[in-house]
Amino acid sequence: MVGRFFKEFSLFSAVLILIILAGIFATLYIYASDSIHQFGWHFLTTDVWEVGEDDEGGVFGGLIPIVGTLLTTLIAMVIAVPIAMGIAVFLTEVAHPMLIKPVSIAIELLAAIPSIIYGMWGLFYFAPIIQHLFGGSGVGLLTAGIVLAIMIVPFMSAITKDAMNVVPGVLKESAYAMGATKFEVIKDVVMPYSKTAIIGSVILALGRALGETMAVAFLIGSIMKFPKHLTDPTTSIPVLLANNFSEAQDLELSSMFYLSLVLFGVSFIIISIAKFYFLGRKR
Amino acid sequence: MKRRLTINKIILALSTLSALIGMGFLFWILGTLMYKGLATMHWDIFTKDLVNGGIRNLLVGQFVMALIATVIAVPLGVMAGIYLREYNSDGKISFVIRNLSDIMMSAPSIVIGVFVYALYVDRVGHFGGWGGIIALAIMMLPIIVSTTDNMLSLVPKELREAGIALGGSKHKIILQIVLKAAKIGLTTGILLSFARIVGETAPLLFTSSNSQFFTLNLNEQFPSLTVSIYNLATYPDQASKDLAWAASFVLTVVVLIINLGGRYLTRNRKK
Numbered sequence: 120m121v122g123r124f125f126k127e128f129s130l131f132s133a134v135l136i137l138i139i140l141a142g143i144f145a146t147l148y149i150y151a152s153d154s155i156h157q158f159g160w161h162f163l164t165t166d167v168w169e170v171g172e173d174d175e176g177g178v179f180g181g182l183i184p185i186v187g188t189l190l191t192t193l194i195a196m197v198i199a200v201p202i203a204m205g206i207a208v209f210l211t212e213v214a215h216p217m218l219i220k221p222v223s224i225a226i227e228l229l230a231a232i233p234s235i236i237y238g239m240w241g242l243f244y245f246a247p248i249i250q251h252l253f254g255g256s257g258v259g260l261l262t263a264g265i266v267l268a269i270m271i272v273p274f275m276s277a278i279t280k281d282a283m284n285v286v287p288g289v290l291k292e293s294a295y296a297m298g299a300t301k302f303e304v305i306k307d308v309v310m311p312y313s314k315t316a317i318i319g320s321v322i323l324a325l326g327r328a329l330g331e332t333m334a335v336a337f338l339i340g341s342i343m344k345f346p347k348h349l350t351d352p353t354t355s356i357p358v359l360l361a362n363n364f365s366e367a368q369d370l371e372l373s374s375m376f377y378l379s380l381v382l383f384g385v386s387f388i389i390i391s392i393a394k395f396y397f398l399g400r401k402r
Numbered sequence: 403m404k405r406r407l408t409i410n411k412i413i414l415a416l417s418t419l420s421a422l423i424g425m426g427f428l429f430w431i432l433g434t435l436m437y438k439g440l441a442t443m444h445w446d447i448f449t450k451d452l453v454n455g456g457i458r459n460l461l462v463g464q465f466v467m468a469l470i471a472t473v474i475a476v477p478l479g480v481m482a483g484i485y486l487r488e489y490n491s492d493g494k495i496s497f498v499i500r501n502l503s504d505i506m507m508s509a510p511s512i513v514i515g516v517f518v519y520a521l522y523v524d525r526v527g528h529f530g531g532w533g534g535i536i537a538l539a540i541m542m543l544p545i546i547v548s549t550t551d552n553m554l555s556l557v558p559k560e561l562r563e564a565g566i567a568l569g570g571s572k573h574k575i576i577l578q579i580v581l582k583a584a585k586i587g588l589t590t591g592i593l594l595s596f597a598r599i600v601g602e603t604a605p606l607l608f609t610s611s612n613s614q615f616f617t618l619n620l621n622e623q624f625p626s627l628t629v630s631i632y633n634l635a636t637y638p639d640q641a642s643k644d645l646a647w648a649a650s651f652v653l654t655v656v657v658l659i660i661n662l663g664g665r666y667l668t669r670n671r672k673k
Contacts (some may be wrong), residue, residue, distance in 0.1 A: 125573035129485035205420025231661045233601025249646040300410035330510020332604040357512045
């Protein structure tokens with residue numbers, strides 16, 4: 120009797136995951152439906168976000184935050200990928216055994232720092248440096264992208280490191296025996312062997328970068344405008360939600376839900392691709 | 403030949419440089435926090451509420467929400483993990499749930515906030531502590547599921563077989579043998595995921611929102627340390643900024659201590 124209840128409860132808990140996930144999609148869709156009916160797919164290509172007269176109606180399009188999200192993510196990826204690969208190579212092939220543990224813990228702690236702290240530090244200490252070096256107001260695409268890069272490096276390097284660690288020693292040794300240098304072993308043996316996991320880790324980090332909110336909220340400038348330069352302020356989907364969701368009503372609120380649905384859908388697809396095609400599905 | 407050796411040296415140096423960059427940022431951020439945090443820290447911020455320039459109510463609020471979320475998410479997550487590993491390890495449904503749970507773990511936290519706004523705030527008509535708790539619990543659930551699933555898979559089959567041989571029923575074997583064997587790993591997982599949600603901001607912004615006053619009433623706007631940091635940092639006056647730094651320092655110290663504590667537990671086991 121107890122055993123039966125125990126089993127049923129465990130099944131319920133497991134199915135709860137499905138219910139929540141389906142619930143998120145359904146709820147976002149229902150709340151977004153006004154905006155979806157009004158604007159359809161054009162929502163994604165419209166760069167206007169204006170509340171109508173007397174707070175009635177209005178025109179809403181998500182193009183500016185969508186572009187802002189994509190650009191910050193792109194900048195973050197361009198910076199983070201080489202650094203993360205470098206760290207993974209350092210931890211698996213270069214570092215003295217004594218250094219491996221402390222360095223990998225330090226990198227993992229980077230992932231443990233709450234994102235709001237990255238935002239605080241970035242706004243008061245990092246943004247002024249960017250302003251000094253590149254001009255602009257300090258907050259903008261570039262600052263947000265760089266700080267975002269630091270935040271996703273630990274995820275990428277952890278997965279890549281694990282993949283590089285399981286490359287069979289025999290393979291590497293036979294390359295060394297042929298006279299290959301360490302770099303050649305990494306390039307021609309280690310990288311090809313762990314290729315799929317590396318691509319998976321990059322895509323996974325991409326999915327994370329898309330949805331990062333607080334650090335970017337401090338640093339992107341939060342202005343509903345397309346950036347003309349790398350240092351210009353703009354906005355992203357999570358930042359628009361974080362700053363304007365509470366005050367939004369009616370059609371604007373529905374458009375906010377539309378944006379959430381887009382963000383959730385896109386990151387769901389990206390993370391699924393990383394998991395299923397590259398990181399090996401779990402059995 | 404010489405060129406190959408030079409390239410080799412350059413690449414290895416760049417790789418070392420990457421590690422230095424990563425560590426450099428860690429120490430830069432932690433150093434800034436120490437410097438600003440200790441400079442702005444006064445003991446009386448722990449005895450005053452936000453309305454009087456302290457963080458007492460914020461610390462209590464943040465902790466209460468994260469703790470109740472943990473109390474909700476841990477049993478559900480552990481039970482779900484038990485189902486996936488002990489009852490239906492190779493089943494189709496377990497395969498689907500296991501992977502969807504992993505995907506949910508990486509879902510944007512702000513979207514969870516939006517979802518709970520629709521689910522809770524829009525229903526009851528006001529912000530409330532329960533909203534924050536639901537959002538944090540949803541964030542925590544997939545982490546606990548995945549940890550439990552992984553930890554239970556490390557428990558040797560022989561232990562379960564010994565339980566069966568003694569005539570134990572399935573749920574007794576799980577509760578008294580399997581969970582016990584996985585205890586340390588599970589504790590670490592729970593600590594790490596607690597450290598993760600206690601520092602979350604985005605899911606709280608429009609669920610619990612924030613409060614300047616001390617309250618334990620979960621049906622009204624609830625004080626949050628992280629949401630307050632976000633607000634205080636953008637106020638123009640220096641006193642607010644200083645308080646934001648002090649609060650950031652306290653938050654980071656707490657998060658890192660829990661994190662390192664969790665790691666320390668598993669390190670001992672490996673010896």
